[in-house]
Amino acid sequence: MSDDLTITTGGGTRVADEDLLAEAFRLGAIRTTVVDWCDRVARIRRGLEHDGFGDVVAAMSGGYEPTWALRDAESKLTKVAGHCEDLCSALDQAAKNYGATERAIKSIFDLGVRWAAATAAYTFPLWAEQAAVVGGILWGASAIGLWDPKATQSQLMNQPWFVEFVRSASGAVDEVALARAGVPPLLAVLLGQRTETPQNAAILMGLAGAAALVGSKAFVETPITVRRADGAPANRLMGVRSAAAPKPATVPPPDGFEDLAERVPEADDGDPQIVVEVYGEGDDKRFVVYVTGTIDWSMVPGGQPLDFTNDVSDVADDSGFDMSALAGYDSSAASRAVRAALEQSGWSPEDRFMAVGFSGGGAAVADLISDPSLNAVAGVTFGAPTAQTDTGEVPLVNFAHAEDLVPATAGRGVHAPGVIELHRNALDPDGEYDPVAAHSMPLYSDTAALADRSESPEVQEARALVQDFVGDEPGTRIEFIAERRHTVVPGPAIDPPPFDPDFSKMPGIALGYEEGAAVSPSTAAR
Secondary structure: OOOEEEEEOOOOOEEHHHHHHHHHHHHHHHHHHHHHHHHHHHHHHHHHHHHHHHHHHHHHOOOOHHHHHHHHHHHHHHHHHHHHHHHHHHHHHHHHHHHHHEEEEEEEHHHHHHHHHHHHHHHHOOOHHHHHHHHHHHHHHHHHOOOOOOHHHHHHHHOHHHHHHHHHHHOOOOHHHHHHHOOOOOHHHHHHHHOHHHHHHHHHHHHHHHOOOOOOOOOOOOOEEEOOOOOOOOOOOOOOOOOOOOOOEEOOOOOOOHHHHHHOOOOOOOOOOEEEEOOOOHHHHHEEEOOOOOOOOOOOOOOOOOHHHHHHHHHHHHOOOHHHHHOOOOOHHHHHHHHHHHOOOOOOOOOOEEEEEEEEHHHHHHHHHOOOEEEEEEOOOOOOOOOOOOOOOOEEEEEEEEHHHHHOOOOOOOOOOOOOEEEEOOOOOOOOOOOOHHHHHHHHHHHHHHHHHHHOOOHHHHHHHHHHOOOOOOOEEEEEEEEEEOOOOOOOOOOOOOOOHHHHHHOOOOOOOEEOOOOOHHHHHH
């Protein structure tokens, strides 16, 4: 466990721990102060020379000229400022060298994992007998109590090197498939180099869609509905509430990253998964949306949209393929649910918003702020598989623990220029933990608190952006429950119901449709 943050900025070109960045910031501040002193000394010297005061003092003191001392001080201060600038540049270059070295090492590791996966697939079943013998020995050791597989699994899954292995292996599925088809390993690696985790996920979604034609339900996307947890009705386009509706809770604005982390809902099945906070009034309304993490890990979708199918769909969204053709929808269930919750809160695409998410909810956040048609101000994610989402220049602060497997499932990143990645070792290397102990929202809250105290200028600038966006005045907090719907009405898209001021007749609106109404894929994807 460590309290030191490793910070990656500049689209992955600069990597440094917070101490290095803090020293660079201090040197920059010292240089600014020294340059200011130098300017003051120069002004005093020029004033003395202009008034002839130096000659008077020289005559009275037997030849001592005060402007000489000022010139000497000015020269030395200029040298100090130059040294500060040189040291600051050297630290920045060290961060860039660190980033270049890290990228090179990860590329070599990636290549090795892909080649090993292709070789193993190509040579199977030549090694199957030996693997069976090893498996039998381990089973026997477990049966007589000489080996605990669960303890080994927990220890293995919490190792940073294993997380990096998963990050590389998630993009090697195509190499394995090519090798099993008879393509030599080296050629399989060359052919599969351009196929990353999102493309593999998109292929899986396409296969699932084809299998659905013969009755399979695994990884099949569905329509969703969204309703307010307090039972209040809402109009999708206008954000109007019934006079009898419960009043939203009032909340103070978040002060930093720790506040944002603690406001992400910790939902169980049936609890609100999405929270929207609204700040300001009229044309100055600003929205902050919070999305919980994955709740249901089964491969067959049930009623929970924050499920494993949603996670795969979120990763596949970044493939560049037409997801509406592959899965029937142009975005994941969580992404559609978040947009619906925002709309029910009175948001429109022109309104400024910030999004915060954990795990699979963080992937939906990255998908949302990457949409250039929306007015996204920033995003913050915790333990989310967002590496392949190109969010462009929009500031996105990604928190990831070195032992957390979930962010690694997205593979290597696209290095969007607006991304700031904050990493730390969250677990004690000698400790005993559950297999996914590092993927914990309380642990991420602790990491967020470290970021709030960080002296890194990039981190503090991002924190100031959050504070400036929400302002100083309290806002309102609205909770939402999203659900999957498995009844699809064939035929053309269904038009939204007409506006009716009697909200008692409209118990809920989801994506522009009455609660419980079936939604066709073509309509839900709009």
